[in-house]
Amino acid sequence: MSGGDLVLWVLLPYVSLTVFVMGHIWRYRHDQFGWTSRSTQLLEDRLLRWGNPLFHYGAFAAIGGHVLGILIPASLVQSIGISETAYHVISVSAGTVAWVAVIAGLLILAYRRVMVPRVRVTTTRVDVVTFGVLFVVIALGIWETFGINLLQGGYDYRATVAVWFRGIFTFQPHTSLMMSAPLIFQLHAVTAWFLFALWPFSRLVHAWSIPLTFLGRAQILYRSSVPTSGSRRAP
Numbered sequence: 001m002s003g004g005d006l007v008l009w010v011l012l013p014y015v016s017l018t019v020f021v022m023g024h025i026w027r028y029r030h031d032q033f034g035w036t037s038r039s040t041q042l043l044e045d046r047l048l049r050w051g052n053p054l055f056h057y058g059a060f061a062a063i064g065g066h067v068l069g070i071l072i073p074a075s076l077v078q079s080i081g082i083s084e085t086a087y088h089v090i091s092v093s094a095g096t097v098a099w100v101a102v103i104a105g106l107l108i109l110a111y112r113r114v115m116v117p118r119v120r121v122t123t124t125r126v127d128v129v130t131f132g133v134l135f136v137v138i139a140l141g142i143w144e145t146f147g148i149n150l151l152q153g154g155y156d157y158r159a160t161v162a163v164w165f166r167g168i169f170t171f172q173p174h175t176s177l178m179m180s181a182p183l184i185f186q187l188h189a190v191t192a193w194f195l196f197a198l199w200p201f202s203r204l205v206h207a208w209s210i211p212l213t214f215l216g217r218a219q220i221l222y223r224s225s226v227p228t229s230g231s232r233r234a235p
Contacts, residue, residue, distance in 0.1 A: 055105025
């Protein structure tokens with residue numbers, strides 16, 4: 001194992017996870033008012049209505065696919081009756097729908113950021129970097145789904161990439177597994193770690209702002225500053 005392999009498949013994951021955790025703690029303690037998506041809905045609504053649901057629902061589906069394919073061992077999936085063939089069909093079909101939705105949503109949101117002047121002026125450098133990294137991660141994921149799993153007959157990443165990834169959390173990362181993986185899977189893993197490190201300092205932190213108290217909170221009352229005819233006093 002070379003020094004570069006050690007950096008990519010051992011050092012980078014642990015540095016990224018450390019920044020991910022500590023960055024969220026720092027952000028929460030020092031920037032709670034910025035712990036939002038900084039919504040620009042009031043500045044432009046038409047494009048947002050299309051891009052936002054496509055991106056978020058596609059991302060949720062993609063994350064679910066990663067949980068099933070990476071975090072859950074293949075033996076456990078097979079034990080509940082899902083064969084390798086069935087898993088491959090589900091992975092390709094569901095993955096295709098998820099990636100199409102997420103890339104379409106991201107393209108709409110990026111177009112909105114660039115072409116709508118009122119939204120463009122609210123865009124920060126971190127937003128630009130976040131969009132760029134997301135594009136790379138998603139493009140590599142699409143390449144894996146279409147180019148490898150669909151057109152080339154597939155690659156058993158659950159026997160290599162998934163085992164290496166789970167080994168990170170048990171402090172036993174099997175670097176040889178990633179060294180033998182196709183280049184596209186290696187690039188996807190590396191860019192994903194950069195995304196994790198960037199996460200705490202971007203708008204992505206709003207993913208953890210689950211509105212648990214939304215349904216039980218008091219309603220907001222709006223009163224006009226202009227008196228209506230019914231509210232005027234008689235002379």
